[in-house]
Amino acid sequence: MSVRQQTPLVNFALSALIVALSIYLLVVGQQLFLPLVIAIVFWFLINFVANLVARIPLGRWHIPRPLCFLAAILIWITVVTVIVQFVSGSLNDLGSVARVYEANLRDYWQSLPFTAQFPAGGFTQVVTEWLDISSMVTALALTFTGLAADSILIVIYVGFLLLEQGNFNNKLSALIGDPARERRVRRIINKVRGDIQKYMTIKMLTSAITGTLGYVILRLLGVNFPEVWGTLIFLLNFIPTVGSIIATIFPAMIALAQSTDDGLYLALLVLMMIGALQVTIGNIIEPRLMGTSLNLSPVVILFNLALWGYIWGVAGMFLCVPFLIITTIVLSHFPKTRPIAILLSSNGQIDLPVDQDTPAQS
Numbered sequence: 001m002s003v004r005q006q007t008p009l010v011n012f013a014l015s016a017l018i019v020a021l022s023i024y025l026l027v028v029g030q031q032l033f034l035p036l037v038i039a040i041v042f043w044f045l046i047n048f049v050a051n052l053v054a055r056i057p058l059g060r061w062h063i064p065r066p067l068c069f070l071a072a073i074l075i076w077i078t079v080v081t082v083i084v085q086f087v088s089g090s091l092n093d094l095g096s097v098a099r100v101y102e103a104n105l106r107d108y109w110q111s112l113p114f115t116a117q118f119p120a121g122g123f124t125q126v127v128t129e130w131l132d133i134s135s136m137v138t139a140l141a142l143t144f145t146g147l148a149a150d151s152i153l154i155v156i157y158v159g160f161l162l163l164e165q166g167n168f169n170n171k172l173s174a175l176i177g178d179p180a181r182e183r184r185v186r187r188i189i190n191k192v193r194g195d196i197q198k199y200m201t202i203k204m205l206t207s208a209i210t211g212t213l214g215y216v217i218l219r220l221l222g223v224n225f226p227e228v229w230g231t232l233i234f235l236l237n238f239i240p241t242v243g244s245i246i247a248t249i250f251p252a253m254i255a256l257a258q259s260t261d262d263g264l265y266l267a268l269l270v271l272m273m274i275g276a277l278q279v280t281i282g283n284i285i286e287p288r289l290m291g292t293s294l295n296l297s298p299v300v301i302l303f304n305l306a307l308w309g310y311i312w313g314v315a316g317m318f319l320c321v322p323f324l325i326i327t328t329i330v331l332s333h334f335p336k337t338r339p340i341a342i343l344l345s346s347n348g349q350i351d352l353p354v355d356q357d358t359p360a361q362s
Contacts, residue, residue, distance in 0.1 A: 026311050034312055035150040037319065039157030046072045046162070048197060069162065083231070090228040097224075101257035108256060108263070184333065191329050196322050199290070206286045207237035210277060214247075217273050221266060223255045233274075237282070239317045240301045244278045295345045296324055 026033060049072035054063055063071075176182045215230025223229065229251040236243035251274060256267035304324045308316030324344070332341035332350045341350050 023307075023311060030312055034315055035153045036157055038150070038315070039154045039161060041319070041322075042076065042154065042158050043161040043165075044196070045200070046076060046158070047165075048072075048200070049075055086227070087231060090225060090231070094225055094228060101254065104257045104263070105253065188330060188333050192326050195325050195329065199321065199325060202286065202289045203238060206281050206289070207234045210234065210237050210281050213277055214251075214274055217277065218251055218270065221255070221270060221273075223251060223266070223270060224258045225254070229254070238321075240305055240321060241298075242302075242305060243317070244282055248274045248278055295347060295350065296321075296328065297344060297346045300324065300344050 046069065050065075050068040053068040053071045054065065056063060172185065173182060176185060211230045211234030214233040215226050218226035218229050229247075232250065233247040236247040239246075248271065252267045252271040255270045256263045258266075301321065301324065304320045305317055308320040308323065310316075312319070328341050328344045328350070331337040331344070338350070
């Protein structure tokens with residue numbers, strides 16, 4: 001085999017080794033990297049809200065930039081505090097009746113005519129584990145406890161990012177040195193910022209609408225803890241595909257478990273109405289709002305979801321789509337990696353880098 005034939009194989013082997021090593025470091029260093037990534041997300045959201053506050057029309061006057069950031073920080077502190085307190089209190093309420101719900105679900109399962117054909121282990125054990133609501137509540141509580149334990153470190157990271165962001169442009173110029181390469185890097189940064197802002201804005205809007213309408217539907221149907229399921233629908237909507245399925249099945253299970261008389265009818269009604277809501281907003285309205293700018297393959301999104309779920313658990317599932325957006329944009333800007341970006345896209349068409357300069361956003 002000639003040297004020319006060996007070179008692509010060597011490059012592929014090195015690339016595979018780097019990817020495998022990166023995944024290993026992300027898994028091992030979760031306690032180090034995850035708080036930093038969450039801090040970057042909050043830093044990004046604070047800047048996004050601060051820019052919205054700065055656009056508030058006040059005639060000839062403009063809100064000073066420091067006040068915009070202060071308002072954005074206070075808004076996010078309030079939102080996070082309300083969500084954490086509400087979810088923690090709701091989990092305690094749900095935990096108090098979890099054993100009753102589990103008993104009702106097991107009674108339903110054992111009353112089915114075909115369950116006697118299954119042996120004690122195997123599929124029956126899997127179903128029993130799925131009906132263990134107490135374990136689910138405990139797992140959710142542990143997730144919030146873990147995030148709360150890292151909250152101080154996340155706040156410190158966010159503070160330093162806000163203090164340092166005024167020097168980012170100077171550092172970037174000094175780091176790259178070459179004006180042409182600097183313009184190219186700034187184009188990538190601007191593209192990443194624009195696409196993630198669009199994704200987050202539309203996703204928050206559609207998730208809020210889905211969660212609010214889900215709460216109204218469950219309240220009207222008389223399902224217990226509709227506030228919990230409305231919040232759960234809102235949060236799980238950020239997890240592609242799987243999140244919407246879980247947010248539909250879980251309220252239906254609770255509707256089945258809360259009553260031994262008409263539980264089956266109520267569960268089917270919840271399943272149909274919440275499912276129709278998820279399909280309408282997630283498969284019809286949201287794609288129209290997103291357009292073709294976030295051109296990502298559904299299969300790649302599901303694989304990416306499984307990958308980041310393995311690496312960082314639930315937090316990785318929430319972050320998988322922004323990570324995929326960043327990866328696709330960066331790969332599309334280099335000729336050697338552009339074929340990979342095409343494979344990650346939905347229809348094989350990607351936004352190629354332009355030649356003209358794009359001014360950096362502040």
